[in-house]
Each structure stands twice: as structure tokens, then as C-alpha cells.
Amino acid sequence: MKKIIGISMVLVLLILSGFINKVEKEKASDLKVFSIHELSIKPGVNEKEFKDFVMNEIAPLYRQMKGQDLFLAKGYVGNRMGQYAIFITFPTVKDRNRIYPLSGDGFSEEFKKVMEGKKSIWEKFDSMAEGFDGMHCTDYVKVDY
Numbered sequence: 480m481k482k483i484i485g486i487s488m489v490l491v492l493l494i495l496s497g498f499i500n501k502v503e504k505e506k507a508s509d510l511k512v513f514s515i516h517e518l519s520i521k522p523g524v525n526e527k528e529f530k531d532f533v534m535n536e537i538a539p540l541y542r543q544m545k546g547q548d549l550f551l552a553k554g555y556v557g558n559r560m561g562q563y564a565i566f567i568t569f570p571t572v573k574d575r576n577r578i579y580p581l582s583g584d585g586f587s588e589e590f591k592k593v594m595e596g597k598k599s600i601w602e603k604f605d606s607m608a609e610g611f612d613g614m615h616c617t618d619y620v621k622v623d624y
Contacts, residue, residue, distance in 0.1 A: 512569040514618045518610040520563060529607050533565070536600050541567060543593050546574030565611060572620060585613070 520529055533551045541549035548568045554560045569575040578587050586594075604611065 509570050510568045511571050511621045512575045512618055513621070514567040514569075514575070514616060516565040516567070516611050516616040517559065518563040518565060518608045518615070520608050521606070524607045529563075532603065532607065537565075537604065540593055540597065540600070544578055544589055546570060547578055563608070575618065 520526065530551060538549045538551070541547055546569055550566050550568075552564050552566055554562045554564070569578075578590055579585055580587055609615075
């Protein structure tokens with residue numbers, strides 16, 4: 480009897496593990512828009528301080544807006560190896576355009592409200608890096624095939 484219970488537990492764990500992996504893959508594959516901002520860290524900036532600042536000060540601001548996420552990446556291989564980029568992701572084009580309308584000044588009222596009073600954060604960011612200005616960015620829409 481103990482052997483049957485043990486085998487049953489293993490089977491349940493395997494099925495549960497497969498389900499969790501499927502859910503995690505679906506979450507990643509649900510993303511439809513990727514906004515990539517290529518950054519250049521200014522000379523003399525401590526990389527750990529920069530990474531901590533982006534993830535502890537900048538990312539939480541962006542995560543306040545439903546329908547987007549922000550993360551920092553560092554080039555591993557290729558032309559930008561060792562350099563940084565900020566990725567802003569959206570599950571839909573509608574979410575992207577709600578937060579960053581294609582008309583007007585490019586920022587929604589929601590975005591402006593979240594960023595209100597954050598001038599010192601952006602001044603610090605500007606003292607550390609360049610490229611998060613819309614001039615060094617491309618928004619990519621996932622091609623469904």
C-alpha cells in the first residue's frame with residue numbers, strides 16, 4: 480500500500496510540475512510588445528549602484544501601471560556585449576498604446592500621474608546613463624506565426 484501511495488505522489492508531482500511549466504511558458508508567450516531602450520552608462524558610474532537604482536527606483540514606477548513591466552538586461556554576446564538595455568514589456572498593443580498614446584505628447588495621464596514629483600529620480604538616472612529618452616528605443620510587436 481505504501482508503494483502505491485508513493486508512486487501516486489510521484490505521479491501527482493510530475494503532473495503538477497508539468498502544469499506549472501506550461502503556465503510559466505504561457506505567461507512569457509503572452510507578451511506581445513517589447514520596448515527595447517539601449518543604454519550607455521556614463522564613465523565612472525558604479526555598475527552595482529546603477530543596477531540597484533534601476534531595479535529599486537525606476538522599475539517600481541513602471542510596474543505601478545497595469546499592463547507593463549520593466550527589467551534591466553546586460554548584453555551577454557554580440558555588438559552590445561557588456562552594455563545595458565531596459566526592456567519594457569506589454570501583454571497587448573492596446574496596453575502599450577493606452578500608456579503611451581501614439582498621439583499627443585506620447586504619455587497617458589496615468590503615466591504622468593505616476594511620474595509626478597519624480598524629477599530627482601530622473602536627474603539621478605541622467606547622471607548615470609544615457610539612452611532612456613525615446614531616441615534609442617524601438618518597440619517590437621511579436622509576430623504570430
